[in-house]
Amino acid sequence: MNKHLFRLFCCLAVTMSCCQSDDSSENLLKGLVAIETKDYYDAISYLTLSINQKPNSDAYYNRALVFSYLGDSCKFCDDLKQAVNM
Numbered sequence: 366m367n368k369h370l371f372r373l374f375c376c377l378a379v380t381m382s383c384c385q386s387d388d389s390s391e392n393l394l395k396g397l398v399a400i401e402t403k404d405y406y407d408a409i410s411y412l413t414l415s416i417n418q419k420p421n422s423d424a425y426y427n428r429a430l431v432f433s434y435l436g437d438s439c440k441f442c443d444d445l446k447q448a449v450n451m
Contacts, residue, residue: 389421392418396411405435425445
């Protein structure tokens with residue numbers, strides 16, 4: 366639980382420092398909250414919206430984690446590659 370809270374805090378700190386648009390930041394935050402509550406399909410939806418609004422490595426990385434939790438290794442790898450490329 367502490368690792369998840371720390372990860373959430375780090376993602377929020379990076380998100381706020383990158384000056385993303387309000388909608389993108391809001392969707393990223395909603396996605397992170399959905400991950401914490403294990404609502405993985407909502408998390409994918411919010412993170413995808415965030416990526417569509419303003420692509421960033423945090424959103425790709427967190428969406429990759431969700432795909433990993435769901436056992437989708439292809440999408441997991443694709444999103445990790447996108448996160449690294451950013």
